Amino acid sequence: MDRLTPLRAFLAVADTGSFTAAARKLGVSRSAVTGHIQELERHLGTQLLNRTTRRVWLTREGQRYADRAGRLLGGLEALDAEMQSRSGRTEGHLHVEMAESVANARVIPRLPEFVRAYPDVSLRISLNEGVVDPTVSGADIGLRVGPLRDSTLRFKLLGRGNYIMAASPGYLQLYPPPRHPDELRQHRLIEFWDPDTGRPYDWQLVKGKQTASLPAQGHLIVDNTRAGLTCALAGLGIYEDLDFLLAQSLAEKRLIQVLPDWKRPGPPIAALYTARRPVPPHVKAFVDFLASVFGTGRS
CATH class of the missing domain: 1.10.10.10 (Winged helix-like DNA-binding domain superfamily/Winged helix DNA-binding domain)
Structure with missing residues (x-):
């Protein structure tokens, strides 16, 4: 057998x-x-x-x-x-689980580079808008946006963005842009659902040493970053997300940044992978590829 x-x-x-x-x-x-x-x-x-x-x-x-x-x-x-x-060979099957928003914005557009460099590595890609956890999914590598809590896994910190706010030009023609976080109370806000608390996240803003807090309004709530961006582009309100997820829409002027001086640090972005040594070559190769995508060093 x-x-x-x-x-x-x-x-x-x-x-x-x-x-x-x-x-x-x-x-x-x-x-x-x-x-x-x-x-x-x-x-x-x-x-x-x-x-x-x-x-x-x-x-x-x-x-x-x-x-x-x-x-x-x-x-x-x-x-x-x-x-x-x-032997210098890099081959095998690789299962990669990634946060959907980051995968589509940063990793998948660069994926041809990895495929060309390692043609003998076959890929299975799983996208997850929730908490990426290779210990549950069985993935070889997990690209997580959020806290690092896994003691059984190695990790490589890839980066950390800033949360910024933006709205469509059409929305801002109807509602003058806020000049201070307090004025957000007079606006329609696109908020994100927190599955841990069963309610939308409150707004926490930072400008230097100043902080401002705004309770969630609950008028429009999403639980998916793509849905949030689509709502913002449709002129449904002010939306907050990581800067690199909004970068293309801002560059194309389909969104305009709101309160540009107010932002807050985003969560860590990290690659989680096996703790065993030596790390399999195809796993190391993909972790190094992710590091190049986010501009960090080799593993």
């Missing part, structure tokens, strides 16, 4: 506690994962997993097998990475 494919399926289920999550992590169907586990259990002659309709957990033998098999597979992957590094 093919020993590695069922083993990877088993370890994915052991790691995620779910056949569905394991299938997502491996990029295969749930039925394929189930088949691989059954094949492995038949081969070993023992039950590795307990299953109910609500949860999956390791048997005692399954835990022993997962511990030792995980070390063996990790060693094999490290050996493969070492040999590829020595």
Whole structure:
């Protein structure tokens, strides 16, 4: 039997506690994962997993097998990475999960550079407007916009933008541009939904050492940056987003910056990837590509 494919399926289920999550992590169907586990259990002659309709957990033998098999597979992957590094080859399959807005604005337009440089690397790209988390999605690399909380992953800080505000020329013809954050109360605001609090984010503005706070109005709320930008271009109000996400619309004069002296630091933008050493060459190559996209150094 093919020993590695069922083993990877088993370890994915052991790691995620779910056949569905394991299938997502491996990029295969749930039925394929189930088949691989059954094949492995038949081969070993023992039950590795307990299953109910609500949860999956390791048997005692399954835990022993997962511990030792995980070390063996990790060693094999490290050996493969070492040999590829020595041979100068960069190949393999790469699953990259990215924040949708940043991917479309910064990474995907530059992707042909990576494809030309590494033709033997196959790519699977997943876009996520929520929190990018490779430990959940099973991605090899995650491009996250937001706090860095993963202790099991390495990361490379790629950059950090500033939040700025803008509105369409048509909107600003109807409503004179505000001269101070307090005047935003007389405007229509396009606000962003905070899934953690179940309400839109409040507006927090910074000018040097000055700060201004404005409670969310709730007149128009979006939970997707593309939707927010589209609303702003349609003249529905003042919108706040990262400067590089609004740069093209500002350059084309489809949006005009509002209160340009007031802005606030955006969240970190980072590449999250495996902590094992050596880092597989195709993973390192893509992290270095991301660093070049954002103007930072090599990993």
